[in-house]
Amino acid sequence: MEISIPLSTKPERRWRSKPLQTSKTSLFLTFFSCFAWLYVAGRLWQDAENRTLLSNLLQRNVAQRPKLLTVEDKLVVLGCKDLERRVVEAEMELTLAKSQGYLKSRLSLNESSSGKKFLAVIGVYTGFGSHLKRKLFRGSWMPRGDALKKLEERGVVIRFVIGRSANRGDSLDRNINGENRSTKDFLILEGHEEAQEELPKKVKSFFSTAVQTWDAEFYVKADNNINLDLEGLIELLEHRRSQASAYIGCMKSGEVVTEEESPWYEPEWWKFGDEKSYFRHAAGSLLILSKKLARYIDINSASLKTYAHDDTSVGSWMMGLQATYIDDNRLCCSSIKQDKVCSLA
Numbered sequence: 001m002e003i004s005i006p007l008s009t010k011p012e013r014r015w016r017s018k019p020l021q022t023s024k025t026s027l028f029l030t031f032f033s034c035f036a037w038l039y040v041a042g043r044l045w046q047d048a049e050n051r052t053l054l055s056n057l058l059q060r061n062v063a064q065r066p067k068l069l070t071v072e073d074k075l076v077v078l079g080c081k082d083l084e085r086r087v088v089e090a091e092m093e094l095t096l097a098k099s100q101g102y103l104k105s106r107l108s109l110n111e112s113s114s115g116k117k118f119l120a121v122i123g124v125y126t127g128f129g130s131h132l133k134r135k136l137f138r139g140s141w142m143p144r145g146d147a148l149k150k151l152e153e154r155g156v157v158i159r160f161v162i163g164r165s166a167n168r169g170d171s172l173d174r175n176i177n178g179e180n181r182s183t184k185d186f187l188i189l190e191g192h193e194e195a196q197e198e199l200p201k202k203v204k205s206f207f208s209t210a211v212q213t214w215d216a217e218f219y220v221k222a223d224n225n226i227n228l229d230l231e232g233l234i235e236l237l238e239h240r241r242s243q244a245s246a247y248i249g250c251m252k253s254g255e256v257v258t259e260e261e262s263p264w265y266e267p268e269w270w271k272f273g274d275e276k277s278y279f280r281h282a283a284g285s286l287l288i289l290s291k292k293l294a295r296y297i298d299i300n301s302a303s304l305k306t307y308a309h310d311d312t313s314v315g316s317w318m319m320g321l322q323a324t325y326i327d328d329n330r331l332c333c334s335s336i337k338q339d340k341v342c343s344l345a
Contacts, residue, residue: 036204070312080271119155120237123187123206126160126224127194128172131179133224133345134160138183141227148185157214159185159208161221163192187213200306200313207289208298217241218248219294221310223285225345226333232341236330246290247323249282250332266308279343280325282317285333286342289314293323 124142126134138144140215141159143151153156165172180186192198192205203221210219218237222228240246256276258269269276282288289297297304297317306313333342 042339115215118157118214119234120218120220121157121210121214121216122220122222123159123161123210124222124224125202126162128162128165128176130224141230144183144185156230157216159187161187161189163189163194163198163205164201166193166195189264190273200308200310203310203314204297204304206300208301211291211294211298217291218288219291220286220288222342226285226342226343229341232330236328236341240326243324243326244290244292245322245324246288246316246326247282247293248326248328248331249286250329251280251325251327252283253269253278253280264309268307278312279315279319281311283332284309284311287311287330293318293321296321
C-alpha cells in the first residue's frame with residue numbers, strides 16, 4: 001500500500017497569504033484616491049465660487065464707476081450750467097427792477113389803473129364777524145359812497161382788509177363778496193387765510209398787495225378797535241412826504257412773554273436774549289411805512305420771518321434796513337382823544 005505525502009503545503013500557504021496583503025494595499029490606495037479626488041473637486045468648486053463672487057464684484061464696480069463723458073455729454077453739461085447761470089442773473093435783474101419800480105404793478109380791475117399817485121393807502125383790519133363794527137365805522141370816521149371817492153381824489157385810499165375763509169367759497173366768503181359789491185371798500189387778500197393766529201402773515205400780505213395795487217407814498221395799517229382822525233393823519237403824512245425810508249408809529253419795546261398760557265405768548269422767546277425784551281417797534285394799532293419800505297416787504301415777502309405778533313414782525317424786518325424810526329406820540333391810541341390821531345373805539 002502506497003502512502004502519498006503532500007509536499008507543497010507550506011508553499012501553498014505562502015501563495016494564499018500574498019493575495020490578502022495585496023487586497024489591503026489596493027483598498028487603501030482606492031480610498032486615498034477617492035479622498036484626493038474629493039479634495040480636488042472641492043477646491044475646484046470653491047475656486048468656481050470665488051470666481052463668480054469676484055465677477056459679480058467687478059461688474060458692480062464697473063456699474064458704479066463714473067461714466068466717461070463724450071464730447072456731446074460735456075456740451076450738454078456746459079449748456080445746463082450756462083442756462084443755470086443765466087437764470088440766476090435774470091432773477092437778480094428782476095429783483096433789482098422791482099426794487100427800483102420798473103415793473104408794472106398788478107392792478108386789480110376794480111381799482112385805479114390810471115397811474116395816479118396817492119398820498120396814502122390805509123388798511124383797516126377786519127374779520128368775518130365784524131360786520132356791525134364796519135357799519136359803525138362807515139357811519140362815523142370812515143367815508144362811504146361818493147365821499148370815499150372824493151377822498152381818493154385827494155390822494156387817500158381807505159379799505160377794510162380781510163383774507164379768505166379756510167373753506168374757500170363758503171358763506172363767509174360769499175357774505176364778504178356781497179358786502180363788497182355794495183360798499184366797494186374792501187381789500188380782499190386772496191392768498192391769505194383769515195385766522196387769529198395768521199395775523200403776522202396778514203400784515204405781510206397787506207403791505208405786499210397794497211404796494212402792488214396802488215402807487216402811494218405811505219401805507220398805513222390800522223386795527224379795527226380804533227377811531228381815526230383822518231384830517232390829522234393826512235396832515236401828519238403831508239409833513240413827512242420827503243422821508244423816503246420812514247417807519248412811523250408809537251414806538252415801544254416791551255417784555256417778551258414766555259408763559260405759554262398767556263395771551264401775548266411768544267413761542268420763540270428764546271431768540272430775544274437774556275433780558276427777554278423786544279426790539280424797538282411801532283405798536284400794532286397803527287403803524288405807517290413809506291413806499292420804499294413797503295416795497296421791500298413785497299419783494300422779500302417769501303423769505304421774511306414772522307413772529308407771534310404782527311407789530312414785532314414788522315419791527316424785525318425794519319432792523320436790517322436803513323429805516324428812519326419816527327416815534328410820534330399822536331399815534332399812541334388811547335381813550336384820551338386830545339392831540340391824538342387815533343383813539344380806542
